[in-house]
Amino acid sequence: MILASDSPVGLLLSAATALAYAVPALGARAMGGESARRVLLIAWVLHGLLLGWNLLNDAPRFGFAQALSITVWLALTVYAVESQLYPQMRARWALAGFGTVAIVLAQVFPGTPLPHTSSVLLPLHWALGIAAYGMFAAAVAHGWLMTRAEQQMRTASQAGEGGVPLLTLERLMFRFVGAGFVLLTLTLIAGAFFGEHIYGSNDLGWRWDHKRTFTVLSWLTFAALLIGRWRLGWRGRRAVRVLYIGAALLLLGYVGSRFVLEVLLGRSA
The missing domain is CATH 1.20.120 (Four Helix Bundle (Hemerythrin (Met), subunit A))
Incomplete structure (x- = not known):
């Protein structure tokens, strides 16, 4: 091993x-x-x-x-x-x-x-992508806390998650979704317009593979969540469900694709 x-x-x-x-x-x-x-x-x-x-x-x-x-x-x-x-x-x-x-x-x-590359954009591209993952992970954690707090309130077991108001958890969740969406947008833009310069090869620039397809689908899901919050007042369980769907798609985008390549197929790319 x-x-x-x-x-x-x-x-x-x-x-x-x-x-x-x-x-x-x-x-x-x-x-x-x-x-x-x-x-x-x-x-x-x-x-x-x-x-x-x-x-x-x-x-x-x-x-x-x-x-x-x-x-x-x-x-x-x-x-x-x-x-x-x-x-x-x-x-x-x-x-x-x-x-x-x-x-x-x-x-x-x-x-x-x-990969060996002289481009300074590659570390930036990865940093943006990982930072987006971190923001959405924080949003998912707050969504889980919010759901648990709501369940506890319904069963009257507690007044909320550790005393943190439900609206505060929801507000924090959407702030992290917004920050993650901005970072993910920048990541996609960098990959679309600077892919050749970042990776130093036309073959490794933008192409519609599984990673990019799932990532774009997650971007569309998060965009729908933010628009739904702004225009339709989405909140509570509906908002958390959409967040979970977007996070799952994003997870499949890089982590899922790399897992299949590295573990199931034993390939590096």
Whole structure:
């Protein structure tokens, strides 16, 4: 089995990060909120160090698992900021669980070597795409929190998700959808107009493959969600369902396509 990192430092960082995520994922309630938050912060720091170590390596690799890993880290970054503004927001165990899975996947499936190109647009193109993934992941997390809060209100089990007002969660969700939509639009524009310059080959420019088809479909879904919110007042479960559909299409766009290529077909492109 080829691991993402054969170096002792990389393996140690991966093991420490996965363990740090697993602790609050499995025992958040037993630990208490403050202790779980501190351990999750340690895991987030270790995760960031691991990402930097892998990307700055002599032979960096990237694939579907690495994209998921960065997406989870970005979602945790958003949560770390929001938890300072809304201490009542509680999604630690779920985010920690996703973090554990992402670290393990990234270690087992190392991806493929990054293409050699002199274009400075390639890192920008990838950064825009991954940032869009992170914003939509944060939106999905807020949609899940909003749905759970609504269910708790209906059953009168709690007044809401950790005391965070339902309208606040909804407003935050749409803000992340809007930010993700802008980033995804820029990613598509870069791929459409600068594909040849980014990848250095006409064959790797814009073409209608599975990745781009699913990505455009997700863009259209998110556009419909934002227009529906603006013109038709979409909210609640309807808005969350559309968000989930768009996120699933976006996930199939890169992560799904790369998973099929790397794992099922054993190809690099």
